Amino acid sequence: MAKSGTQPARVTLRQLCNLALPAPVLLPSLLPAVRALVPSAHAAFFYCDATGNMVNMYAERMLPPEAMTRYYERHYRHDSHAFSRAFLRLAAAGDPVSFRTISAEEKRSDYYREVLSALGAGRCACDVRRRAGGGQWS
Secondary structure, three states: OOOHHHHHHHHHHHHHHOOOOOHHHHHHHHHHHHHHHOOOOOOEEEEEOOOOOEEEEEEOOOOOHHHHHHHHHHOOOOOOOOHHHHHHHHHHOOOOEEEEEOOHHHHOOHHHHHHHHHHOOOEEEEEOOEOOOOOOEO
């Protein structure tokens, strides 16, 4: 049984999802409603193509422009944490929902210092959704 405090968030989520609004209109309201059920510092939504490359995104909080540039130059395709590889691994998993805590080893990496810690990310929750009819994932 759901906690009574989560009931308004669940109702809001159902209402938002039944509006059939395009994602760019829906996400600014949807992500805070999700965070009412799954507490977090912020949330982001990534649109990916079939190869796992990010083609668009919506984030409640972004890195500063110079840090975003550094992310794409140093980390987006880097072997140890390439975005597409990580996304395809999540998409292939049996359960579309996953949770993980950033390890002590990861916390010593440039990626953590330059990206994840700047966003206040110590844990990550991912939910992979496929567009009806295939094609892009999110």
